[in-house]
Amino acid sequence: MNRGRRPGQVSSRDAVLRAAREQFSRKGYDAATVRAIAAEAGVDPSMINHHFGTKEQLFMAALESPVDPKDHISAVLGGPREGAGERLVTRILAVWDSPAGAAGVAVLRTAMQHEWSAALVREFILNRAIKPLLAGLGVPAEEASWRGNLVASQLSGLILTRYLIKLEPIASAPHAVVVQALGPTIQRYLTGAVGADHLGG
Amino acid sequence: MNRGRRPGQVSSRDAVLRAAREQFSRKGYDAATVRAIAAEAGVDPSMINHHFGTKEQLFMAALESPVDPKDHISAVLGGPREGAGERLVTRILAVWDSPAGAAGVAVLRTAMQHEWSAALVREFILNRAIKPLLAGLGVPAEEASWRGNLVASQLSGLILTRYLIKLEPIASAPHAVVVQALGPTIQRYLTGAVGADHLGG
DNA sequence: CACTTAATTCAACGCTTGTTGAATTAGTTG
DNA sequence: CAACTAATTCAACAAGCGTTGAATTAAGTG
Numbered sequence: 275m276n277r278g279r280r281p282g283q284v285s286s287r288d289a290v291l292r293a294a295r296e297q298f299s300r301k302g303y304d305a306a307t308v309r310a311i312a313a314e315a316g317v318d319p320s321m322i323n324h325h326f327g328t329k330e331q332l333f334m335a336a337l338e339s340p341v342d343p344k345d346h347i348s349a350v351l352g353g354p355r356e357g358a359g360e361r362l363v364t365r366i367l368a369v370w371d372s373p374a375g376a377a378g379v380a381v382l383r384t385a386m387q388h389e390w391s392a393a394l395v396r397e398f399i400l401n402r403a404i405k406p407l408l409a410g411l412g413v414p415a416e417e418a419s420w421r422g423n424l425v426a427s428q429l430s431g432l433i434l435t436r437y438l439i440k441l442e443p444i445a446s447a448p449h450a451v452v453v454q455a456l457g458p459t460i461q462r463y464l465t466g467a468v469g470a471d472h473l474g475g
Numbered sequence: 476m477n478r479g480r481r482p483g484q485v486s487s488r489d490a491v492l493r494a495a496r497e498q499f500s501r502k503g504y505d506a507a508t509v510r511a512i513a514a515e516a517g518v519d520p521s522m523i524n525h526h527f528g529t530k531e532q533l534f535m536a537a538l539e540s541p542v543d544p545k546d547h548i549s550a551v552l553g554g555p556r557e558g559a560g561e562r563l564v565t566r567i568l569a570v571w572d573s574p575a576g577a578a579g580v581a582v583l584r585t586a587m588q589h590e591w592s593a594a595l596v597r598e599f600i601l602n603r604a605i606k607p608l609l610a611g612l613g614v615p616a617e618e619a620s621w622r623g624n625l626v627a628s629q630l631s632g633l634i635l636t637r638y639l640i641k642l643e644p645i646a647s648a649p650h651a652v653v654v655q656a657l658g659p660t661i662q663r664y665l666t667g668a669v670g671a672d673h674l675g676g
Numbered sequence: 677c678a679c680t681t682a683a684t685t686c687a688a689c690g691c692t693t694g695t696t697g698a699a700t701t702a703g704t705t706g
Numbered sequence: 707c708a709a710c711t712a713a714t715t716c717a718a719c720a721a722g723c724g725t726t727g728a729a730t731t732a733a734g735t736g
Contacts, residue, residue: 678735678736679734679736680734680736681732681734681735682731682733682734684729684730684732685728685729685730685731686727686728686730687726687727687728687729688725688727688728689724689725689726690723690724690725691722691724691725692721692722692724693720693722693723694719694720694721695719695720695721696719697716697717697718698715698716698718699715699717700714701712701713701714701715702711702712702713702714703710703711703712704709704710704711704712705708705709705710706709
């Protein structure tokens with residue numbers, strides 16, 4: 275292996291991936307052009323097709339993220355039940371402020387324009403993140419759907435205003451301040467009273 | 476006036492505007508092509524330039540909305556202070572479920588990709604909507620900024636999940652159910668305890 | 677040194693985009 | 707009717723897009 279490459283030299287593949295993540299997260303799928311990604315990576319546009327096939331495959335490759343929701347979910351579940359809201363907000367901020375958050379921003383930006391990306395977001399939020407979390411909290415299945423949507427609405431709004439629209443001062447607020455403000459909201463959505471007569475619909 | 480047009484026949488200008496609103500709100504500024512708008516309006520693409528100049532000017536014309544935030548703000552302010560949260564959510568749902576909401580969806584979709592649209596959203600949310608509302612509630616100026624951001628985070632998240640991502644069941648939930656769930660959250664952000672040590676920063 | 681294979685370069689393709697300008701049609705005005 | 711003006715049609719433009727394939731370079735292998 276490692277054929278045709280000087281040892282100790284990083285392949286241009288990584289440079290392309292880095293540039294792709296940067297461009298996709300800043301502009302979304304459509305506005306981020308293959309040519310611009312190639313330029314930022316200091317590479318010929320055709321290299322992208324050579325390494326990744328099509329633009330869509332590059333997008334998927336750029337989304338490959340080391341973030342496993344399971345780790346964070348178990349972390350949120352570990353601790354007193356009435357502190358789950360604050361712990362969830364804390365985790366969300368940590369992930370989205372890290373480099374791994376760029377992938378999320380890219381998908382979310384693209385979800386505004388392409389149904390297939392919106393479907394990706396829905397699937398992830400519901401089945402991968404919120405459903406197992408609520409199950410771990412012992413929330414009845416017939417309540418989980420509605421409570422999960424409420425949690426998603428507040429957290430996606432946080433992400434939208436803080437990372438996409440960059441509304442100040444929430445975009446620059448320290449984690450602790452955001453946690454203090456949103457924690458009780460999330461806690462109520464998870465385990466409090468949220469219109470019990472509708473649950474199960 | 477009315478030169479060169481058969482009386483009783485609506486000009487193609489209105490048809491273009493209608494199609495533009497539809498396309499812009501469904502796809503955002505970039506993905507909505509001039510040609511697609513023209514096709515939906517049953518009109519030659521060059522008619523758009525003839526009537527509106529450029530695509531950007533058409534976008535601006537399509538955003539001309541009969542919605543005046545002032546009316547809704549005074550409606551929210553009219554009534555007991557502790558019911559302001561529920562009244563605000565009620566108003567938001569009414570506006571965004573109406574045809575006028577399409578313009579908002581268009582701007583918000585575009586704000587994900589273009590800084591100039593994001594700036595438009597920031598300006599509107601902060602100065603036109605939330606700032607006067609909080610002033611009317613008698614909230615001190617040094618708290619208004621932070622409280623306003625919190626309100627924006629929850630309401631923009633509602634709009635995102637309900638109208639853009641179309642997360643179920645929140646996308647189809649009756650107004651009353653959403654009001655019951657989000658009302659207390661907004662109320663706390665407006666007048667409750669939200670991290671008083673940070674306010675004024 | 678050949679041989680092989682991957683990496684890279686370069687030019688070009690077909691397509692869609694927003695926009696333009698000339699030619700034509702239609703309806704009102706003097 | 708003649709004159710004028712707005713509305714409409716049509717073809718084409720330049721620019722940018724993703725993608726392709728052939729030619730070239732470079733590096734490890736027998």
